[in-house]
Amino acid sequence: MHERLLNDELRLFRDTFRDWLKREVTPHYEKWEHDGGCPREIYRKAGEQGFLLLNQPSTFGGLDLDFRFSAVLIEEIALAGANGLAFWLHSDIIAPYVEHFGNDAQKKFWLPKMASGESIAxxxxxxxxxxxxxxxxxxxxxxxxxxxxxxxxxxxxxxxxxxxxxxxxxxxxxxxxxxxxxxxxxxxxxxxxxxxxxxxxxxxxxxxxxxxxxxxxxxxxxxxxxxxxxxxxxxxxxxQGFLYLTKSLGRERLCMAIHSIAAARYALALTLDYIDSRHAFGKKISEFQNTRFKLADIASEIEVTQAFLDQCVLDLNENRDLTMNAAVAKLKATEVLSRVTDECLQLFGGWGYMAEYPISRAYADARVWRIFGGTSEIMREIIARKVLE
Ligand SMILES: Cc1cc2nc3c(=O)[nH]c(=O)nc-3n(C[C@H](O)[C@H](O)[C@H](O)COP(=O)(O)OP(=O)(O)OC[C@H]3O[C@@H](n4cnc5c(N)ncnc54)[C@H](O)[C@@H]3O)c2cc1C
Missing domain, CATH: 2.40.110.10 (Butyryl-CoA Dehydrogenase, subunit A, domain 2)
Structure with missing residues (x-):
């Protein structure tokens, strides 16, 4: 989210979660990639700190926070390059199903366990x-x-x-x-x-x-x-399942869009570091006009999309219908992410293709966002249906 939309509480939350990621996630992330999954205990640790089920009512173990906090949490995970940590799926996709469609007994049983990280969904x-x-x-x-x-x-x-x-x-x-x-x-x-x-x-x-x-x-x-x-x-x-799924997909798609733009920022940050230290033809890579123009395109795509996402976050907070805009957000943000990681990797040359460079992981991780949660083609279908209404 744009800095100007954050208040002191959100900034404090962001900084606390960022520090937690640095301590509990970043040092182990490579091993988790190697193992093919995060350990279950990371959910427990996150639950202990109050990083799960931010939006659910405190009567059911949640934190009564609004969706801006979820947006900040999703962004921080992507900015840390920890794309496989699916807290958003657990807290922002599945918990709302139980919260919105479940009966009291189901909410009482499952939501506190999900908030503490005892149960993963x-x-x-x-x-x-x-x-x-x-x-x-x-x-x-x-x-x-x-x-x-x-x-x-x-x-x-x-x-x-x-x-x-x-x-x-x-x-x-x-x-x-x-x-x-x-x-x-x-x-x-x-x-x-x-x-x-x-x-x-x-x-x-x-x-x-x-x-x-x-x-x-x-x-x-x-x-x-x-x-x-x-x-x-x-x-x-x-x-009623089909109705429930269609009602919930807007939020799911917005979460994915938020993750995607933050992941694009992460790829850009990796690239800025690299092109400042790598030289060719007696110049830094960052000094070529081609590099500067590519960076300008990347930054423009990220900023314009971010402004739209921020509006969607506020709309979701106010319970506005997101069917069309969440599809627009997912389509745009995931396609921006794909383009950005591709262009960034190109600026690394051969090193970009080497697994030891995080940009190669960012590139491989980026590809799926255009597929899951509804493909880009399905997003276009939803948008076209609305346009033609
Ligand atoms: C890493 C990963 C994690 C996932 N996690 C989950 C999960 O937790 N839970 C879950 O239920 N699913 C999950 N999925 C599944 C994901 O949501 C589906 O892969 C996705 O919705 C696409 O469905 P499909 O793979 O069957 O492709 P298909 O539906 O077979 O589509 C194949 C191609 O045809 C295109 N196509 C299909 N219909 C149309 C149309 N009407 N117009 C134009 N083009 C069309 C598609 O866009 C695509 O390009 C996950 C997928 C991946 C890769």
Whole structure:
């Protein structure tokens, strides 16, 4: 967020969290990348310091803070180059599902555990055969007495290994579908969300997926084979899952956009250091006109996008509808990040391609932001739909 939007409280929070990252994350991050995931205890440590579930009510273990604090936290993680630390997913995507759609018993049980870091959360929508087209989901949930029986496979699940609890989307019988308003362009699919403990019989975790980037984030497959879940674990109402997902995706996309622009700033900072010390043809790399113009383009893209994101952060704080603007924010910010990391890596020459240089990691980490949480193409579809309304 632009410095001028911060007050003393936000600055203090930022500095405290930044120091914590320097102590607890940066020294270990390379090892976590090597291990293919962060240790579970980092969530406990963050919980102890009050860095999880910032926006949730204190009655459920949260901190009653507004979304600007989340934005600052997300930015600091990206500015530290710790892209695999998915606190935003746990606190800003999954906790709001429980907070907004869960009943009191579910909130009382899960939110305090998530705030303390005792329980780590994941969300499972994507399947091997479908990610963008959620209506084509194959996973089913069938009612049997007081239980639902879940069958199917989820894949690409972030926190798939470390999590204790997963919000799972599954198809329920056709008659459970939420009724779409007459003006809706899409028919609603009968999806239902379930809170599923990882310890449930019939749920097994598949392999940890090898990724080109975000290596410190564990991503896995989940298999459900006659996994029985009590009716009390239905999140919200049966058949309303598609509505809940579409309502929540705006916030998710904004978080990703915020991360992306801060990650672009991180790549720029790495580059500024390098080009000032590297020489060619008797000059610093920073002195070539090409370098200066590239930096000007990069800075312009970052600043213009930042201004839009800041407005979105304030809009979210005021509960304004973000459907269109969050899609714009994600599309723009993630594409800026891709361009910026590519241009920055180029300024490193061959060293940029070497894994020992953090810019190569920044480049590899950047690629996924245009894909997950809705691809750039899906963002364009959402925006086009609004434009054509
Ligand atoms: C590292 C990582 C972590 C992830 N974490 C999670 C997670 O925690 N939980 C979860 O549920 N999912 C997660 N995902 C899945 C992610 O959200 C999906 O990969 C993404 O939504 C795209 O779906 P897909 O991979 O099935 O691609 P597809 O839907 O098969 O798309 C393939 C291509 O077709 C394009 N396309 C599809 N539909 C259209 C259209 N209508 N118009 C134009 N082009 C179109 C896409 O843009 C894309 O280029 C993760 C993915 C990754 C890579």
């Amino acid at each position: 994941a969300i499972a929508m994507s399947e091997p055969g479908t990610g963008s087209d959620l209506q084509a989901m194959q996973m089913t949930a069938v009612r049997e007495g007081d239980d639902w029986v879940l069958n199917g496979t989820k894949t690409f699940i972030s926190n798939g290994i470390n999590s204790d609890v997963v919000i799972v989307a599954a198809k329920t019988p056709a008659e459970t579908a939420a009724k779409a308003p007459a003006t809706a362009k899409l028919k609603y699919t009968p999806l239902t969300l379930f809170i599923v403990e990882k310890s449930r019989k019939g749920l097994s975790v598949g392999r940890k997926l090898e990724k080109m980037g975000l290596k410190a984030q564990d991503t896995a497959e989940l298999f459900f084979s006659d996994c029985r879940v009590p009716n009390a674990n239905v999140l919200g109402e049966v058949g």
